[in-house]
Amino acid sequence: MRKSALFHLIAWTILTGGSVTGRGDVFTDRVKPLVVRYCYDCHDEETLKGGVNLVGFEAARSLQKNPMLWENVVRQVEDRTMPPRNKPQPTPAEFHGLLDGLKEVLDNPDPAWLPHDPGPHLLHRLSRTEYNNTVRDLLGLDTRPADRFPPDGGGGGGFDNNADTLFVPPVLMERYLSTAETLLAAAPKDRWMTEDPVWYSPESWTARRVLENFCSRAYRRPVPRGEVARLMKLFSEARQAGEDFSHAIKIACKAVLVSPRFLFRIETDRPGTGPVPLDPYELASRLSYFLWSSMPDQALLDAVVSGELESPAGVERQVARMLKDPKARELSRNFTGQWLGTRSLGQVASPSLDRFPDYTVELRDAMIEEPVEFFNGLVRENGSLLDLIDSRYTYANERLARLYGLTNVTGETLQRVSLPDRHRGGITGMAAVLTKTSYPLRTSPVLRGRWILDEVLGTPPPPPPPLVPTLPTDDRVQGGQTLRQRLEQHRKKESCAACHARMDPMGFALENFDPIGRWRERIDGKEIDASGVLPNGEVVDGPVALKEALLRRKGLFVRHLTEKLLSYALGRGLEQYDVAPVKQIISEVEHDDYRTVTLINAVVRSFPFQYRRPAEASGG
Ligand code: HEC
Ligand code: HEC
DSSP: OOHHHHHHHHHHHHHHTOOTTSOOOHIIIIIHHHHHHHTTTTSSTTTOGGGOOOTTOOSGGGGGGSHHHHHHHHHHHHTTOSSOTTSOOOOHHHHHHHHHHHHHHHHSOOGGGSOOOOOOOOOEEOOHHHHHHHHHHHHOOOOOGGGGSOOOOOOGGGOTTOGGGOOOOHHHHHHHHHHHHHHHHHSOHHHHOOOOOOTTSOHHHHHHHHHHHHHHHHHTSSOOTTHHHHHHHHHHHHHHTTOOHHHHHHHHHHHHHTSHHHHEEOOOOOOOSSOEEOOHHHHHHHHHHHHTSSOOOHHHHHHHHTTGGGSHHHHHHHHHHHHHSGGGHHHIIIIIHHHSSGGGHHHHOOOOTTTOTTOOHHHHHHHHHHHHHHHHHHHHHTOBGGGGTSOSEEEEOHHHHHHTTOOSOOSSSOEEEEOSSSSSOSGGGOHHHHHHTBOSSSBOHHHHHHHIIIIISSOOOOOOOSOOOOOOSSOSOBTTBOHHHHHHHHHTSHHHHHHHHHHHHHHHTTTTBOTTSOBOSEETTEEOOOEEEOTTSOEEEHHHHHHHHHHHTHHHHHHHHHHHHHHHHHTSOOOGGGHHHHHHHHHHHHTTTTBHHHHHHHHHHSHHHHEEOOGGGOOO
8 A cells, every 4th residue: 555545544544533444433334324313303412311312422432422321322222122112113134233333333442542540539438347347357356336337328339338428427526536445445455466565675665666566557558657756646645644554555546546547548649640550558458348348467468568469460369368268258248238239128128027927037137148148159169140140059047948948958057058940049039139129018020120120230210200100008909900910001101111111021020929039829819920021022921031031131230240349349439431441341251151250350450440540630
């Protein structure tokens, strides 16, 4: 090719946003005409149905302005929810043209188009769980003092470790002060005061060693300049006022326990303009709060000092070690319980005790534990994440097993049990989920379907319109109509079908599970009809068919789980610039048979986990 021709080709490519192969722009040529024809009527700047504007995207590159929107478009088109059913539909060829074209553009972006942004520079206050675990590991006190702190809000991403919601109201500051005092009074001395005053060394030398050691563990990094002098001043003043040695030390330690450097996970600023890699101490804290909801232990801090945490292989070794530690159960407990919403079972759902006398506090607690043990088992055994959708085993104790009709389990402790059929295995068959999505006297296929769209597929329906007709509170046949018949009648209206056609069929497939998750064949004497038709025409009849339908959508499930786990690991909601790292994580997981530890390692290796914005550029 002659030089000038090459020059023109390159100039043309840059101007049109196309690729150097001269293929043109997939979005402009193949996708956009279909979007104009089938979507603009309702999604331009003026009509804005559902708040969605698809106008103003001119070339493949422009989709990077809002990749979340276009990923959502792919989901809506793929699921046949858009265009709405009663509107002109694309032909099969157009349908594939639209979908394949969009996926090609979204899955293979030119790296130069991607925002290179690891997310803001955040201050994380320790959540209540993190505070409890941290003082346990720092002082050897398992008294869970933060249970009496005001509750943490659930922020973006829905997790209580989200930096946005972890502000410090005045009442909390008071609690920090009084708690520090109580903790230090109760702390076994020998545990953290590693030095005893000895006759041949001056007392101040010993005090300095003790305070420096305590402070660096509490701050999770080397003690900042000037800090030891400040603490020593407190110590000497207390001594001069007549306090004994250990009490004077405690007075100085109290200052450490109410310092922002203890109460917050602070990533100190370093000069720079682009993304800043975390220093190894910061990485150690991110790791330990992600996997343990607690401070780094000595072995992790040693890995910082030895330089192990500076190599990817070293980080992976530490992750493997940390996941073997019993403290790693916190990841399963805090992540799974909040993701699935099952942690709050005790607070929200309240099956009628008259109708369901089996629903005791002990049974409820076992229900809450089941998904936690399940996820913990996946972590321990590096199992497939798809087991969360469909498995032939679960975790149960005697009480829960009895609810499931299994007779071969004894004792209070949950253990792995194999299931005789495929009805139950996976989160959609777990009693906590089934109970959470029911009313006191009946199931709600609407709530169950909504839960699946929300928590399993990550495709939540829009919030319900304000005036929704109510259904009877009970599932007994009334006026000759079953609950299902009533719901079907409601759904006949097009305006209702927009949402209910997506939710209800998935919920109906679970009708064989009663409001506390027991298997049933009949409701009020009538045989259960557990069939439904999804918007794309797929028929689902019963829980096994539902799980198969969910497995056909495993891409959505894995994306949602990845987004949730990354958000939990970062302690913040995800943004547009996180779309590319999420895709990278998903591709690693897909290439390794959906292994659980692979997901965790990929999250740890990801750009937003390893980097952050410099402080100057934060705020957006
Ligand atoms: C006749 C009007 C109409 C047409 C045509 C239409 N939509 Fe929609 N769209 C809506 C309405 C109404 C909503 C609001 C949510 C709902 O009721 O389901 C919506 C919502 C959406 C959403 C957000 C959904 C969510 O739950 O997050 C996306 C994305 C979307 N549409 C994409 C498209 C695409 C892509 C096309 C063309 C292939 C399209 N729409 C065609 C009416 C339309
Ligand atoms: C924008 C989406 C949307 C539309 C449109 C919509 N709904 Fe709903 N509806 C929901 C959601 C979401 C819920 C679950 C509410 C909850 O979580 O408490 C719901 C709940 C219900 C329930 C209660 C179910 C139960 O088990 O008690 C009924 C009944 C209902 N809708 C009927 C209707 C009817 C009739 C229409 C049309 C006039 C309609 N809905 C339109 C989203 C929608």
